[in-house]
Amino acid sequence: MIIDGLKLTLLGMAVVFSFLGLLVVIIHLSARLLKPFTEKDVTAYEFHARRKVTTLPPSGDKRKIMAVISASVSAYRAGRK
């Protein structure tokens, strides 16, 4: 029965490696075939990322917002005392 186990091990590992090895090849192939679509996705992604950055308030505004928040928090704390 141990010989059966060894045979099964050989067959099993061969199938697992073949399956995942073929999968690697298929992934490479599909990446190459679908490259135009992926590039379009990347462009759209970068466009959205840029828009997000540009819609953020400029640093001067950020400082103003921080000052307003700090003042509100201070006022709230003072009110509680």
Added chain:
Amino acid sequence: MKKMTFIFFGLIIILLHLTCIPSNAGEEAAGAGIRSIPTMTKMVGDFFKSTGLSSFIFPANKQWTDGIGRLIMVGIGILLLYLAVHRQFEPLLLVPIGFGAILTNIPLAGMSDPGGILYYIYNIGIKSGAFPLIIFMGIGALTDFGPMLANPKTALLGAAAQFGIFTTLIGALLLSKYVPGINFDLFDAASIGIIGGADGPTAIFLASRLSPHLLGSIAVAAYSYMALVPIIQPPIMRLFTTPDERKIRMKQMRYVGKLEKIVFPLSVLGLCVFLLPSAAPLIGFFMFGNLMRECGVVERLSNTAQNALLNIVTVFLGLGVGAQMSAEQFLNISTLGILFLGAIAFSIGTASGVLMAKIMNLFPGSKVNPLIGSAGVSAVPMAARVSQKLGMDADPENFLLMHAMGPNVAGVIGSAVAAGVLLTLKDMAG
């Protein structure tokens, strides 16, 4: 006060009278099927026999597994609950499994006998193979194959880690040959070996097909060792790697397009159709769940598969597995053998993944940090987190988590393929 004393003594006299004289009152109710009610002493005696305490001490068929054995199993159920609640070891599974083990070992309740609720849960959900597959669908809906698609060669690490499954299979056969009291056949050995896949649903599915009598022990061993991954893996990973290898930084992953992610589950299913149809239930459901996630047009179904449905089935899967933990099936030397082999399976799987990464580094191309090899044993995402932690121990600025997710998800496919190979045993046996 005098009146109360009179009533009290009166009641005692009536009670004493009842304990000595069988009542004829039942004859009047002959139509209801009771001819006479026995004496009070006999009634108390019969009632004691119907208590759990009596069954634990004096089991009906004089077998210790039906008496004190059940009590031990209730203790094991409580131990599982302790590990889940206090130590947080795989609580989602160990809470229902532990409670199921307690329920199934309640004497005289017959919850796992034909007609009992656990009997139906087991037969409908586990014996049929339905629950593990539905869980696999949910896991598919939760899995992001992006890291593997971005660096496909890491899938080979997931393949190498399956070596633990097959060496454990041989280990089970060796134990069977040399240890008296252990008698594993090839089906049992295959079911035990799959513990090395570190994938609960796959282990339960294969065991329910090949060795249902070992299901409880195999599921408990699989989930216990999965919870112990952060303890089992690090020493093995350190043993097989040098400090310099642990510091290897892997290059930034590329962006993976949406269409690539949609095509992937269909490609895997295609491979399964042509190469290994016996793995189709596992891989089919896994990839169906993943397609629902990636196609982006059935968000409701994807959310249901990865949340509500997965949770509901997990509850019943746990109870069904716990129902298989009867004293007769669990309290034997085979269970000890399974627990021992489970640890071996995890260790060999971890070592194989690490060594495969080192072999890959001998070839030209971008280098792989060998620490991510250990993530090939599935156990998503725990094994990947272990790789990340050890990587950061060696170099605090080295982030391996996403790189380790590649072999981690490849390991799930790898263990499903290995299970498919082992399932062909059934066809070979006719």
